[in-house]
Amino acid sequence: MGHKMNEKELQKQLQIKVKKKLEPLFAKYKMDFGGISAALKWKPIVLIIGNYSSGKSTLINELVGQHVQRTGQAPTDDSFTIITCDKGIENAETPGSTLVNDENLPFGHFKQFGEKLISHICMKQISSPKLENMAIIDSPGMIDATSENNRGYDYMKVLGEFAKMADLIVLMFDPHKAGTIKESYDAIRTTLPEKSGEHRIVFVMSRIDECDNLSDFTRSYGTLCWNMSQMTGRKDIPHIYLTYSPTAVAASKVAEGWPQERDDLLQKIMNAPGFRINHILEDIDRQVNEVQIVAQAVGEFLKRTNRVFWKFANISMGIALVLFLFGDILLNTLIAFPDTTLIASIKNGSFDLPTLVVPGVLALMTLLIGSLAFSKIAFKRQLRKALANGSDLVTLDNDYRKNLWRKMESKVLENLRGLSVNDLWGGYGRSQLKIENFLNYDLKKYYEKIVN
Ligand SMILES: Nc1nc2c(ncn2[C@@H]2O[C@H](COP(=O)(O)OP(=O)(O)OP(=O)(O)O)[C@@H](O)[C@H]2O)c(=O)[nH]1
Ligand SMILES: [Mg+2]
Structure with a gap:
């Protein structure tokens, strides 16, 4: 064969094949086909999740070079925002109720979580070359004392559903609460291992400028490592990305090595679309x-x-x-x-x-x-x-x-x-x-x- 086939083309082909061959089989055995067909429908997805105020929205704004998402010190976002770029559409915002009913988008199965969730999903189409072939999803910050009652929907289930779709999940922690937030804890132990694969998840410690001294940093880093091993069940620790916000941190406070660490993370995010077909095949296989x-x-x-x-x-x-x-x-x-x-x-x-x-x-x-x-x-x-x-x-x-x-x-x-x-x-x-x-x-x- 010699040359590598265009990934988009391959995805199209796979979509037809899978619909014809697998859909009837899944129906016969009363199995849900939604996940596979959703994945084949749309572009690669990067999901950003983590503690509230860990800098999720800040990171996204910096990545796309625009102020798309609101940021702030208290829990700021209570919505899932799908940010992407479609040529010819600029600065459009689409509510969840429209998204879940759009046949061409992979969000139909979110209907099952109810009105409350649907009113907490939206899509922002911006003009950014970086997002032409992918979407980034900003998510409500994980918090401590919450039951599904005060969010109004089953947050863990919804998170799992987004996680299932994502080609890369960026899990962000800040040094102040590296492993102590209830929802983060549950996500690491249960939801993410069930719905994703460990190679699709990257752990990030953000706001590293706020570690006042080395022991501070080490304590946070150690907590995070321990948490991570809880998820993977392994003793060797995969890479933990460190990052900071150049807009929030004075240049004089940026230590040597930080920019490189941050670039690695951004690169990792930008590479996510490359794993798309692989992930789809893995999901189908499973x-x-x-x-x-x-x-x-x-x-x-x-x-x-x-x-x-x-x-x-x-x-x-x-x-x-x-x-x-x-x-x-x-x-x-x-x-x-x-x-x-x-x-x-x-x-x-x-x-x-x-x-x-x-x-x-x-x-x-x-x-x-x-x-x-x-x-x-x-x-x-x-x-x-x-x-x-x-x-x-x-x-x-x-x-x-x-x-x-x-x-x-x-x-x-x-x-x-x-x-x-x-x-x-x-x-x-x-x-x-x-x-x-x-x-x-x-x-x-x-x-x-x-x-x-
Ligand atoms: N010092 C410092 N502050 C940061 C850094 N990154 C973000 N911030 C600030 O931290 C606050 C929270 O950042 P956000 O980006 O809103 O955090 P978030 O994770 O989106 O928070 P929620 O939407 O509430 O979940 C904002 O005031 C940011 O300016 C950083 O690297 N260093
Ligand atoms: Mg935010």
């Missing part, structure tokens, strides 16, 4: 693996139940055949009806169609009773067994599979509960094959395309 384990469990259940079905079918067909041939003889000896039995009539050479009626009815009734017994008793029993011991349906031979199962178990049960006898012939085997093909063939091909 979610297709999730749908796969559901498909495997459902497939295994159907396979086992199918076996039980054939046992029932064979037995009922056997009985039906016996009754077809000899049932009328039995009836004849018991209740003297019918007059002529099938076999007798054949022996006599006086075979007559009406002699088929009684044997036929007996055989059909047997088959009917057999199929009722299967669907009303045997199928339900199989289902109960599977619901009680779902993990028995899949092989969990490594930690990855075990984690995947833990995450998807409730989805599997939901799917099983929705099955009926007809699903034994519902094309589930084919769906399972399609998923495997997507993972082994389509996805691989795309991974190859981006490294070439």
